[in-house]
Amino acid sequence: QVQLVESGGGLVQAGGSLRLSCAASGTYFSINAMGWYRQAPGKQRDLVATITSGGTANYADPVKGRFTISRDNAKNMVFLQMNSLKAEDTAVYYCHADVTIASMDILRTYDYWGQGAQVTVSS
Numbered sequence: 001q002v003q004l005v006e007s008g009g010g011l012v013q014a015g016g017s018l019r020l021s022c023a024a025s026g027t028y029f030s031i032n033a034m035g036w037y038r039q040a041p042g043k044q045r046d047l048v049a050t051i052t053s054g055g056t057a058n059y060a061d062p063v064k065g066r067f068t069i070s071r072d073n074a075k076n077m078v079f080l081q082m083n084s085l086k087a088e089d090t091a092v093y094y095c096h097a098d099v100t101i102a103s104m105d106i107l108r109t110y111d112y113w114g115q116g117a118q119v120t121v122s123s
Contacts, residue, residue: 001026001027002024002025002026002027002028002097002099002101002110002112003024003025003026003112004022004023004024004095004096004097004112004113004114004115005022005023005025005114005115006020006021006022006093006094006095006114006115006116006117007020007021007022007023007117008020008021008117009093009117009118009119010118010119010120011120011121011122012085012119012120012121012122013121013122014085014086014087014121014122014123015084015085016085016121017081017082017083017084017085018082018085018119019079019080019081019082020036020079020080020082020093020095020117020119021077021078021079022034022036022077022078022079022095022097022114023075023076023077024076024077024078024097024099024112025076027101028099028100028101028102029100029101029102029107030053030099030100031053031073031076031097031098031099031100032052032053032097032098032099032100032109033050033051033052033053033097033098034050034051034071034078034095034096034097034098035047035048035049035050035051035069035078035095035096035097036048036049036050036069036078036080036093036094036095036096037093037094037096038089038091038092038093038094038119039091039092039094039116040088040090040091040092043091045094046060047060048060048063048067048069048080048093049063049067049069049080050069050096051069051070051071051078053071053073055071057069057070062088063082063089066082066083066084066085067080067081067082067083068080068081068083069081078095078097080093082119085119085121086121086123087121087122087123088121089119089121090119090120090121091119092116092117092118092119093116093117093118093119094113094114094116094117095113095114095117096111096112096113096114097111097112098110098111099111099112
């Protein structure tokens with residue numbers, strides 16, 4: 001099993017910054033892409049940013065130029081630096097990992113999610 005634990009959410013004024021962290025632990029063959037998604041009240045969960053194990057990042061249009069995703073493969077962590085925050089960034093942010101697990105000499109890939117971190121931006 002794999003666990004993802006997020007930290008770093010909170011309340012910030014518009015224009016401010018926050019940094020989210022997510023640590024992966026457990027038993028696995030490899031952690032592939034990692035990323036962040038967010039879900040505002042009454043809305044679907046949307047992609048924010050993803051990053052491959054090689055460091056290639058991809059961003060949703062609403063956050064381009066303001067958010068930066070990074071990862072530390074040695075520590076199995078992914079980060080989201082959020083700058084110039086807007087009220088519309090308010091949401092629960094979820095860490096995601098695409099993980100390969102070996103079982104009976106067979107490799108299978110699974111999706112794992114963190115518990116979510118609340119980010120509230122006051123205008």
